[in-house]
Amino acid sequence: MSVGWKETPRSVLLKDGRLGLRHGPIDLIVAAQGDPRAVTGGYERVRAQFETILGDLVGELYLLRAPVGGGQPMPSGAIAGRMARIARRFPADFVTPMAAVAGCVADHMLGVLIGDGGLERAYVNNGGDIALHLAPGASYKAAICTDPTAGGHGGTIEVDWGDPVRGIATSGWRGRSHSLGVADAVSVLARDAGTADVAATLIANAVDVNSSAVVRQPANRLQPDSDLGDRPVTVQVGHLSAAEIDEALDNGERRVTGFVQAGLIEAAFLTLQGRTRVVGERPALLSPHAAIPRHGVDRHA
Amino acid sequence: MTTRAIKSGKIRCDACPVMCYIAEGRAGACDRYANEAGQLVRLDPLTILQRHSESGGELVPFLDGADDWDGGIVADGDTFITAVGAGTTYPDYKPAPFIVASQVDDADMITVVSEGIFSYCGVKVKIDTDRHLGPERAPVRVDGEPVGHVTTGEYGSQMLSLGGVNHLTGGGKKEGRVTCATLLALCNGGAVEMAIDDGSHLIVQAGRPPMVNGEVEERMRAGCGSAVVGMFASQWKGLVDEVVVVDDHITGVMSEHQAGKVIGWPASGIRIKGRRSTPGRYFNVAEPGTGWGGTDLADPLTIVGDFKTGVAEPGRSLLMVSTTGEHSAYYELDDALRPVEKRMPDALVKTIERIAENCEPALCSVVFMGGAGGSLRAGVTENPVRLTRSVRDALTKVTCGGAPAYVWPGGGITIMADVARMPENAFGYVPTPALVAPIEFTMRRDDYQALGGHMDHVTTLADAARGVTGRQNDHVLAGRRRVAADPQNPWPTNRERARS
Ligand code: SF4
Numbered sequence: 042m043s044v045g046w047k048e049t050p051r052s053v054l055l056k057d058g059r060l061g062l063r064h065g066p067i068d069l070i071v072a073a074q075g076d077p078r079a080v081t082g083g084y085e086r087v088r089a090q091f092e093t094i095l096g097d098l099v100g101e102l103y104l105l106r107a108p109v110g111g112g113q114p115m116p117s118g119a120i121a122g123r124m125a126r127i128a129r130r131f132p133a134d135f136v137t138p139m140a141a142v143a144g145c146v147a148d149h150m151l152g153v154l155i156g157d158g159g160l161e162r163a164y165v166n167n168g169g170d171i172a173l174h175l176a177p178g179a180s181y182k183a184a185i186c187t188d189p190t191a192g193g194h195g196g197t198i199e200v201d202w203g204d205p206v207r208g209i210a211t212s213g214w215r216g217r218s219h220s221l222g223v224a225d226a227v228s229v230l231a232r233d234a235g236t237a238d239v240a241a242t243l244i245a246n247a248v249d250v251n252s253s254a255v256v257r258q259p260a261n262r263l264q265p266d267s268d269l270g271d272r273p274v275t276v277q278v279g280h281l282s283a284a285e286i287d288e289a290l291d292n293g294e295r296r297v298t299g300f301v302q303a304g305l306i307e308a309a310f311l312t313l314q315g316r317t318r319v320v321g322e323r324p325a326l327l328s329p330h331a332a333i334p335r336h337g338v339d340r341h342a
Numbered sequence: 343m344t345t346r347a348i349k350s351g352k353i354r355c356d357a358c359p360v361m362c363y364i365a366e367g368r369a370g371a372c373d374r375y376a377n378e379a380g381q382l383v384r385l386d387p388l389t390i391l392q393r394h395s396e397s398g399g400e401l402v403p404f405l406d407g408a409d410d411w412d413g414g415i416v417a418d419g420d421t422f423i424t425a426v427g428a429g430t431t432y433p434d435y436k437p438a439p440f441i442v443a444s445q446v447d448d449a450d451m452i453t454v455v456s457e458g459i460f461s462y463c464g465v466k467v468k469i470d471t472d473r474h475l476g477p478e479r480a481p482v483r484v485d486g487e488p489v490g491h492v493t494t495g496e497y498g499s500q501m502l503s504l505g506g507v508n509h510l511t512g513g514g515k516k517e518g519r520v521t522c523a524t525l526l527a528l529c530n531g532g533a534v535e536m537a538i539d540d541g542s543h544l545i546v547q548a549g550r551p552p553m554v555n556g557e558v559e560e561r562m563r564a565g566c567g568s569a570v571v572g573m574f575a576s577q578w579k580g581l582v583d584e585v586v587v588v589d590d591h592i593t594g595v596m597s598e599h600q601a602g603k604v605i606g607w608p609a610s611g612i613r614i615k616g617r618r619s620t621p622g623r624y625f626n627v628a629e630p631g632t633g634w635g636g637t638d639l640a641d642p643l644t645i646v647g648d649f650k651t652g653v654a655e656p657g658r659s660l661l662m663v664s665t666t667g668e669h670s671a672y673y674e675l676d677d678a679l680r681p682v683e684k685r686m687p688d689a690l691v692k693t694i695e696r697i698a699e700n701c702e703p704a705l706c707s708v709v710f711m712g713g714a715g716g717s718l719r720a721g722v723t724e725n726p727v728r729l730t731r732s733v734r735d736a737l738t739k740v741t742c743g744g745a746p747a748y749v750w751p752g753g754g755i756t757i758m759a760d761v762a763r764m765p766e767n768a769f770g771y772v773p774t775p776a777l778v779a780p781i782e783f784t785m786r787r788d789d790y791q792a793l794g795g796h797m798d799h800v801t802t803l804a805d806a807a808r809g810v811t812g813r814q815n816d817h818v819l820a821g822r823r824r825v826a827a828d829p830q831n832p833w834p835t836n837r838e839r840a841r842s
Pocket residue numbers: 048065066355356357358359360361362369370371372373374375
């Protein structure tokens with residue numbers, strides 16, 4: 042008999058018509074509206090493609106975990122190649138293509154879903170990193186996450202067809218992947234989800250301050266095969282003073298401004314212990330209201 | 343679960359191609375597996391039941407489309423924190439991980455939510471089959487280890503009793519481990535291969551048809567051959583001159599059967615090769631097999647001898663059918679009184695369809711049974727025996743992952759719950775070995791106070807649903823998972839049993 046769990050690719054058609062897909066660390070929610078035949082056809086293609094994507098990525102993991110700029114060859118897989126290309130666009134002292142993995146899976150699957158058209162609105166949500174498709178006139182509204190652990194949110198994002206935004210991603214120290222910074226959440230709007238994903242990771246790393254309230258540990262002590270090596274990642278953030286919060290947010294804002302000026306992203310929404318900051322070309326896209334203060338409650342409470 | 347120790351403290355998860363190395367006390371990339379003291383365990387996020395949920399499956403953890411995000415406002419009446427993924431405070435005798443206050447129809451209710459570690463537990467398995475699976479009391483083995491035994495035969499089914507403290511901790515080390523793994527797989531909806539001493543080889547999975555000696559048991563028969571003759575006698579009268587219902591157990595012959603006699607069915611002159619029990623009922627017409635009616639027959643005429651001359655007449659008709667309606671054939675006697683197969687008249691086809699309709703799908707059902715021990719009850723109240731009394735008096739309602747639990751009469755809190763009604767992957771295990779099962783106790787706030795409840799550890803439902811953990815809770819929760827409530831289950835906090 043076998044009692045061992047095997048995380049084989051799984052898909053489920055949700056009652057509301059969305060498609061859920063899961064394999065190992067990949068969790069996708071796929072939604073499409075438009076010509077019913079285009080929706081069904083898209084779902085079928087997505088489901089078929091999904092069978093192999095994790096295996097393909099893992100096959101090139103050694104390349105994807107290496108910092109860019111080391112002169113290593115381009116990975117050959119469609120998603121892996123997209124990850125490497127996007128990561129190379131970012132001027133950072135340290136970034137690996139893995140920073141783009143969730144967003145690039147979403148972008149790739151969105152392309153598969155759209156196929157040769159017929160969809161009015163579609164999205165692929167990969168654990169919070171979202172790739173969007175909007176036909177002329179369509180728009181998309183989402184809640185902005187302020188706390189990835191509890192799913193708290195503090196505002197809405199509205200993306201119109203005319204906006205140069207087709208990707209949204211969120212990063213923070215409480216999230217699934219480790220962060221060098223202390224941001225509860227950084228949400229980024231960019232032209233695609235892969236770009237938003239890398240930017241969110243790098244901005245969240247920048248939202249940082251030297252404080253005794255912050256506990257850090259080498260990434261590879263927590264996750265032996267982490268692409269971050271022995272860099273200190275945040276494991277706990279105690280109560281920060283107002284000055285510390287400001288300093289950390291300032292640091293983050295500087296990086297956002299740099300990315301916006303370089304034309305990499307459109308806007309970002311930063312949250313730290315109940316304080317929020319909206320930075321970017323199109324702050325109107327983001328309407329922060331009623332941000333929920335969550336400090337004082339951490340995951341080890 | 344296959345793990346290989348890599349270096350001390352680190353293990354490799356091989357549940358998916360990522361093959362994460364996981365450091366002690368940490369989770370892998372998907373947050374679903376963790377290394378707990380060198381053991382790979384499957385974590386599950388705290389599971390929240392949602393009534394009238396728009397989506398039938400899991401909601402994504404964060405930043406989802408606003409059109410299906412209701413703003414995080416949790417309506418008390420429609421949200422229930424289950425113990426699946428809640429963790430346990432065992433063995434610290436601390437308050438349970440979640441003691442959740444909610445308002446139900448204007449009454450203040452408390453639900454104490456905890457994953458219980460059950461060393462006293464097992465499953466009762468009901469297997470819908472008429473086949474002989476093995477003698478009563480015969481051991482049931484998995485990987486060669488005894489994990490339980492065959493117990494009573496019930497209507498159209500055979501019961502197995504698996505697990506229990508004597509197999510979990512009373513036997514050898516391997517016996518305990520295999521028993522625990524078997525229970526875990528069955529409770530989480532997995533398939534388990536088992537063999538019964540001097541009996542069959544089975545594959546059992548909750549909610550699925552059983553596989554017996556490599557054959558899938560599709561349907562429960564409508565009844566034995568004799569019963570089918572009785573059930574359909576009046577419907578067949580006038581449509582056909584003779585009916586034989588082929589069954590491995592008892593084959594029924596209409597014209598000879600009591601049911602035929604009472605409605606004046608005339609003799610047909612048929613002769614059946616087999617051991618006659620009472621009139622119209624025959625044993626051992628063939629060997630057991632996968633042909634007609636659980637026999638090895640491919641051609642049912644094999645069991646029909648020569649028709650009696652003088653009684654049988656050319657042109658008379660004969661219907662042969664199995665107890666599930668899966669096999670059927672229609673014959674007419676030629677001049678030599680030999681049955682010749684003909685196209686079945688439509689009126690008879692309808693009766694065959696009705697037999698099939700009366701066969702329920704054959705299933706395996708798995709009912710978890712466990713006893714809530716001292717520490718689990720101490721997590722609820724400082725005075726554990728009062729919880730027992732409160733449950734007895736129906737002031738406190740017990741659910742397992744939101745599914746209704748039957749509480750056995752007598753001492754202690756021994757419960758049974760149908761695993762198919764619980765959220766997916768609701769069970770875990772500890773290497774003791776013992777199963778970890780979700781259990782929730784719901785009662786009125788004043789009743790909770792009266793039984794010595796941990797009032798200073800109460801969290802509101804809204805807080806719990808958005809990720810606030812009680813101060814007694816010292817482990818990392820993997821996240822929240824919202825699942826649609828099973829509409830078949832009564833809502834866990836409705837007060838039909840807990841006093842209102
Ligand atoms: S921990 Fe999760 S992602 Fe890692 S190998 Fe196991 S199943 Fe895959």
